[in-house]
Amino acid sequence: MRHIARQQMTLMMRSHWLAGFGLLFSSLAVMVAFLGNTGGTGFDGFNRMTASLLNINLLLIPLLSLLIGSLFLSGEKEDRGLMLLLTYPISPWSVILGKYAGLFVSVWSVLTFGYGAALLVIFFAGGGVSVSLLILFYLYSIMLAAIFLSLAMMIGIIAKTRFQALGISLIVWAFLVLFYEFIIMGLSMFLMKQWLLPMLTVSIFLNPVELIRVQSILSLDGASVFGPRLYDLTIWADGWIGKTLFVLAVLLWTVLPVLYTVYRTKRGVSDE
């Protein structure tokens, strides 16, 4: 597994995709940090800067994790590299987990670099920085990358070609990031009032983007943005049950797609 992870990291470090992602993410994070700090708001609580950074995270990290992960795996399948690896005396577990680890460490390094650059800008621009909050925010970004890389592996193993992987990734991203909230809003109009809160609660857990968004806002003490009607939900989500379920949901969203990828790999990648 170690050799496969290392090889995957080497491939990632030499890929234009990761370099492009790194450049885009870092420059946007630095720009948000610089512009958002013009009033000296700093990185403390839910303000213009943290909201912008959160939006960048929720838009970019899923998109790029999905694209990078799915294109690499489907590409390797198309080029027969994955099939060749599976003829080696290594378990499919080691192959898939090694690839996942390599992808994850590469994306994690890019995120760390981006956050580091943004932190430096905030520091030199004289804004206040809550270190614990920043670390929490950074952890949420890593969780988001972990979840979407796992989904990307699943897409990569399902897709027959790179183009198919690209298409599926874009559809999944658009659904989870762009359309999901409109669908939920639309559904809420047809539901009875007593079913609204349970439906919204479940909808948060069914979409990793919403899961991270809600937890990030709560961590930044920004629960007021949800409005008075969702007060009960924010209290529940911020309590220990909510937090435990959040951790469990993140774990499930990360583990289940990887498990499915291993299952498909065991079944035979060239069966299709």
Place this chain on the structure above:
Amino acid sequence: MNSIEWIRIEGLAKHYSETKKITDINLTINKPEIFALCGGNGAGKSTLIKMLTGMMKPTAGKILMDGKVIDPQKQGFKKLFSYMPDEMLFPRQLTGLEVLTFFARLRGISDEKVMEALKQVGLFEVRNMQIKQYSKGMQQRLSLAQALLPDVPLRILDEPTNGLDPLWVFRFKEIIQEEKKQGRTILFTTHILSLVEELADRAAFMQEGQLQYCDSVTSLVENNGVYTPLEKVFFH
């Protein structure tokens, strides 16, 4: 060197659809020998190889080794063979040396053996060149080097001479004959019949997912008339 029966394939089948299927494949592979699996495009050679290497699960049938049923997906069997895929594309951003070193590490093979394999396929001088600068033939030779790396009793090569120039086809034949002298079994697929006549001890012919003939190359040629080339068997 006398060869003995080693691997037996019994009733192996893979069913995709009514028009696309492989049915009832029965054949034996001896140790040591050079065994050629022949057939036109879409005859089912690569599918049979995929089932044998554990990349694909058969719909029916079994594979026996030394009389015992084996599961090709288990690591125990995978330790016994190396595989060269058909038209393998290595990551373009890596060098030939990096690619081969990676595959060597997966089997715990030393760097000296990597250099030896690179020399064997004539890529030692260009080992630090990126794959994107390699020609198709060079990539094919790198793929062959990857299959020659481990000290295993069986080498399975899928269309190994594709993209090779005449010089390297000649070198390939030398390498394979040397491998047999070392007691190995080489199973290769091809549609180049002259290669089969020159190299293989036995050959099997597949057509539309079915095994048509399986015999020694000498018998196949003789049964179809003295000095009749294998083309006759193929077209029959």
